[in-house]
Amino acid sequence: MIGEPDALIAEGDPVVTQLVERYKGIVMPRLGLEAGQVEAIVAHLRGIDAGTVAPAAPAVVYAKPEMMPSQARVWHVFLLISAVIVLVFAAVALSTARPREVSVARAYGLRKALFLSAMVAAIGVLATTLPRTPYAADASAAAAGVDRIIYVAGRQFEFIWSDEPIVSAEDVGRVPRLHQVELATGTTVEFRVTSLDVTHGFGLYGPQRQIVAQTQAMPGYVNRLRVRLDAPGEYPVLCLEYCAAGHHRMRSSLTVRRAP
């Protein structure tokens, strides 16, 4: 059950079948453990039963991290805009307390003017920003204007890193995997993120554990995420999309070292 739960379920083992029914079809995922690891777990469980091994220590509880200055700024702007909207609604609601004459023609005229100016603003914003969308046909780092490109593929339940594109499950065995990602401070890196099965989330956290950047890892798409990493330290990477029973195991990290 620890090593190959799917095989045991497929066999129709009576105890496992009962468990699957009891937990409404939520099954234990195959964790990809090797024989030695399975034996170590069994030995550990036997040790707990025999009282020779202490049960696992309780999970580490972290203090709530401080908001980053940029996150705090966004939060304050959001609060300010919300307050303005509430004030406008309150003013409009209070203005209806006393009945008064409304010129329908003038109201429609104002609506038309507002609609046209919104259209002009939207077209202007699109025309100035769309040509700058950073999707160069040339896939190199130089063409993308970044120092490094790292390909990331999510799958149940791991992140696979490589310097070469990973598009399909076959690529996983073919391309050299990066088992440790180390970058120098000040590096601008472009993560090209995809998924080999279901949708996952690529969430990059800073050394103080605030979220730094995130994008979805979607099957059939490559999402580009550009980040400049200035602070040295360990950057945890967690899956930000509940992707099945082993979701909590789906974590990785990269290290940023001070540039010499």
Ligand SMILES: [Cu+2]
């Ligand atoms: Cu997940």
